[in-house]
Amino acid sequence: MARTASFNRQIALDSAVELFWSRGYYATSMKHIENALDMRPGSLYATFGSKSGLFSEALDAYAARAGEDFDRIAEGSPSVIDGLKRYLRSFAQPCSDAAQAPAQACMLIKTLLEVNAEDAALRSQVDVILATIEHKLCEALEQAKAAGELRGDVECARLARLLQTQIIGLRAFAERNVPSEQIAALADDMASMLDAYQAN
Amino acid sequence: MARTASFNRQIALDSAVELFWSRGYYATSMKHIENALDMRPGSLYATFGSKSGLFSEALDAYAARAGEDFDRIAEGSPSVIDGLKRYLRSFAQPCSDAAQAPAQACMLIKTLLEVNAEDAALRSQVDVILATIEHKLCEALEQAKAAGELRGDVECARLARLLQTQIIGLRAFAERNVPSEQIAALADDMASMLDAYQAN
DNA sequence: CACAAACTTGAACGATCACTCAAAAAAGGA
DNA sequence: TCCTTTTTTGAGTGATCGTTCAAGTTTGTG
Helix, strand or coil, rough: CCCCCCHHHHHHHHHHHHHHHHCCCCCCCCHHHHHCCCCCHHHHHHHHHHHHHHHHHHHHHHHHHHHHHHHHHHHHHCHHHHHHHHHHCCCCCCCCCCCCCCCCCCCHHHHHCCCHHHHHHHHHHHHHHHHHHHHHHHHHHHHHHHHCECCCCCCCHHHHHHEEEEHHHHHHHHCCCCCCHHHHHHHHHHHHHHHHHHHC | CCCCCCCCHHHHHHHHHHHHHHHCCCCCCCCHHHHHCCCHHHHHHHHHHHHHHHHHHHHHHHHHHHHHHHHHHHCCCCCCCHHHHHHHHCCCCCCCCCCCCCCCCCCCHHHHHHCCCHHHHHHHHHHHHHHHHHHHHHHHHHHHHHHCCCCCCHHHHHHHHHHHHHHHHHHHHHHCCHHHHHHHHHHHHHHHHHHHCCCC
């Protein structure tokens, strides 16, 4: 038939996530992208359509990876609430494993705060993803409630939003140049706050 | 002598704050700045030196205004802790007064998450300002502790960082397209958390 | 080996970027 | 009114922006 593509789409998207997560949307040029993905304009535009198209797919790839990270921690935890506490604390030691994250702050939040109204499609995409994550947290809390881990009067949807806000704040604060012990203490304080919602 | 300048430096800086706060650093062009400040390149560069120079002054102007806002709420409150709670809740209803803020999220945090290593001077400037705010929060907490509002074993520096993180999270979350009642509930939850640190 | 189909390449596009500077305009003092 | 001093203007700088596309390269098939 014909020539086969020399690049791997998933690998290219992983590189795009790392690049965009690190540099943000507007400060990443097509030259940066060409170098990071080792692809030339023709291939890039044939594959992803545009810079914003590539960014959009990178956002989805990032969200998928974030979801897997959460599930992995949740599965390895003795209880739902314990899993949520571990998840909170997981953002306090990102330097431990070899695969360094390009930034402390969440790529979705960086995008939410960076992209302005002219790129409304990207904004609403982030909004949908964040709502999905919020919903996932809410489901976990409902499950914890059903298991008797949470008090009966806890509003799961409201607590889910509080949790998401804590994570957003923690990861954004961690962008500051502060000692890692202070970040760990912050994560501990946030984990302790969940105690006020636990049964008994 | 000679011709006098036709613009007011403080008014120009206020316009710059609004513009940069709304659009961010990289997505704001000199054309945007010319229009918003009603100044032409020659005057702009004679006055502020460069785009980053103007942004730097805008950051300081923003920080000064933010400090005044905090002081105003603190002065009008019956106790230090009550003032902090009001301050938290103040971020939940920014639509009330006529002077609309151009964004929900803090301009310092938007900058912290947007600007990358190539503009190290701006990054470190934001870092210094955030550390100053953290210190101001810590001083307020020490004062509350001396007044018997806080338990004796509370680590004020640690609680100050937790408070700052809450504010960061709350304001970033508010960038999402969610009902204002949910933001208000978030602020209430955060204010309630301070109860765990209060004496008696 | 030749052909056709798909992919890769890199030069080039007009637009816009941050920034410069010579010329025009305006103000106060004489 | 004229002169000096300062500010304002806006055209123009080279560089870079996102994007296009024709030409070249590589593949599988007959």
